[in-house]
Amino acid sequence: MSVPILKIGMVLSTMAMVTNWMSQTLPSLVGLNQTLARPGTSERIISAVYPGQEEGWQVFGSVSDVEGKCVCTLLAPPQNLCKKDPRHKRLRQLTEHVQNVSQYLEVLDLRTSRDLQYIRDSEKQLISVEIRVRSAHSILHSITTEGLQELKQSVLKCLPLLAVLSQFRADVAQLEHLQQEVERLRSGLSLLQEQMEAYDYYQLQHRALLLEDRLQTCVNTVGGGVCVCVGCGKLTGISHPVTIRSFGSRFGSWMMDSMILSSDNRVWSMDGYYRGRRVLEYSSLSDFTKGQNFVVHQLPHPWAGTGHVVYNGSLYYNKHQTNIIVQYNLHSRTVTLQRNLGQAGYNNTFPYSWGGSSDIDLMADESGLWAVYTTIPNGGNLVVSRLDPTTLEVLKSWDTGFPKRSAGEAFLICGTLYVTNSHLAGAKVHFAYNTNTSEYEYTDVPFHNLYSHISMLDYNPRERVLYTWNNGHQVLYNVTLFHIIKSFADT
Incomplete structure (x- = not known):
């Protein structure tokens, strides 16, 4: 009894540690613990990440239009460049891997809890069988045919425990594999975090807000006078x-x-x-x-x-x-x-x-x-x-x-x-x-x-x-x- 109980405890303890690590560490690594949307037009609409400084945002104001109209021109990088970034693909792969690990942990937790309850329910029966076997071994002449048959039936009822213990051995092997997968996830996410920290996204967001201010200035100002900003246009x-x-x-x-x-x-x-x-x-x-x-x-x-x-x-x-x-x-x-x-x-x-x-x-x-x-x-x-x-x-x-x-x-x-x-x-x-x-x-x-x-x-x-x-x-x-x-x- 002590050996399977020890394995059960190891499985549950390791699962708790892995689950705790995933709940506390993964969100910060992949940025899930940050607010994605906040009130306010600028912060909500500027949702795409700027891919690089060499493809800078530019705003130009001009009155050289042939009809004498104020023209504001905005040059911005394509919105789909981030999807071409290999880090985007790697992050998506890691996220899918995290989901797979999480799903397996849920299955393992459910199965372990169920089997543990079965072993606890069978513990009294095993103790009773053990006492009766020891008693029969010490006093052989006390065994009757009826008692032997009853003991045999009690032992047969304990046989399903063999399948449960076999499943625990398989779970322990899977858990060792799972630990390796979690370690690879940790390394991959840490590397991705280091790469992402090379880009100051708060600074980029600030640049986008400055861009909006410059565009507004362009709309309201022209070389020889002031434009009337109607704020409307064709879709x-x-x-x-x-x-x-x-x-x-x-x-x-x-x-x-x-x-x-x-x-x-x-x-x-x-x-x-x-x-x-x-x-x-x-x-x-x-x-x-x-x-x-x-x-x-x-x-x-x-x-x-x-x-x-x-x-x-x-x-x-x-x-x-x-x-x-x-x-x-x-x-x-x-x-x-x-x-x-x-x-x-x-x-x-x-x-x-x-x-x-x-x-x-x-x-x-x-x-x-x-x-x-x-x-x-x-x-x-x-x-x-x-x-x-x-x-x-x-x-x-x-x-x-x-x-x-x-x-x-x-x-x-x-x-x-x-x-x-x-x-x-x-x-x-x-x-x-x-x-x-x-x-x-x-x-x-x-x-x-x-x-x-x-x-x-x-x-x-x-x-x-x-x-x-x-x-x-x-x-x-x-x-x-x-x-x-x-x-x-x-x-």
Whole structure:
């Protein structure tokens, strides 16, 4: 009994040491104990690591444009260079190795605990058999046929222990191999850490922030005078997706306050598209990422779809089975306004291609609050309406001529409605309607639909990013806008 118990103790003790080392050392080596996302536009959007000083960021300001316009040019390294870095591949391999070791440790822990309990349960029986065998050996004439048969049955019941002990011997051998694997992991991670410390990423992030300041200076200043910065432009590109969190059902929405002048860093999430009432409010993007520090709003009226928006401290959403827009004040936790949206379709009459009662899509851009929907008189075409956020009155509407059922999702940037051709993999932005000129064009702006089913896609003008709910994943995209900055002489 003492030998297997000793092996069991060695297995459990070594497993505890390995688990403790992995929980304390690995996060610091691979950088998992650092906050990945913090509130604030600059720190959230500048998420790619700068690959090297020889490929520096440059900002140029000029008034030499043929039309006399202020031109700001930004030269930046490609965003995918980090993926070509061999350290990126090595880190991914080490991370996968850590996961494999962790999974094996869990299996070993479960099996060891189970077998240990079996041995403990069998210990009394073994002691009893041992006493009876010793007694029979010392007094041979006391053994009866019935007693011998009973002793034989007791010994047979102990035979399964042989398989358990054999498994322990195999586990000890595997544990020695596991120790070697952990040592190789430690060496590999230490080497990778030394290589990564050669790059001061905090300094690089500081340089990126300085770059943003220089770009802003370029926008606001020109050689012979001052430019009028409109802060708007035409969508020319969408970045690779950044997964912030994975939770909730297949459909839902999440957002921050879209009013440009707002300093509110809270995050809201609304899971589902049908008759939901529960809104989760997180104090920051970091808390949202970790799923902590949140409060719950229980809406008095259920919502329909996922086209909700937070603007200037209020949540605007479509009331279930109606074309009524509800304004809910997130501070007072009360409904402050409800208003019917004319002849807008509802209850899956004119949804996006994915369905989900997405008839009415509320959104905000640099100029204010909008509603995207359709009506029977408009023949099912997308209608864009500018709303007064205080009264929800429709100020002006535009018929885009694009059938809403053929749209995967839509979002507004600088008064232009951008429409995707699908909500599935392979989607791209392929239609744009400019409300400033009442003109449309077909575009070709691809983006990576990482999880293959988008049920919410909205632009936040304050953060200048796209928020998406993609198959239970909350994802951000950065956008590239082509800016034309006009001088006073052009106004």
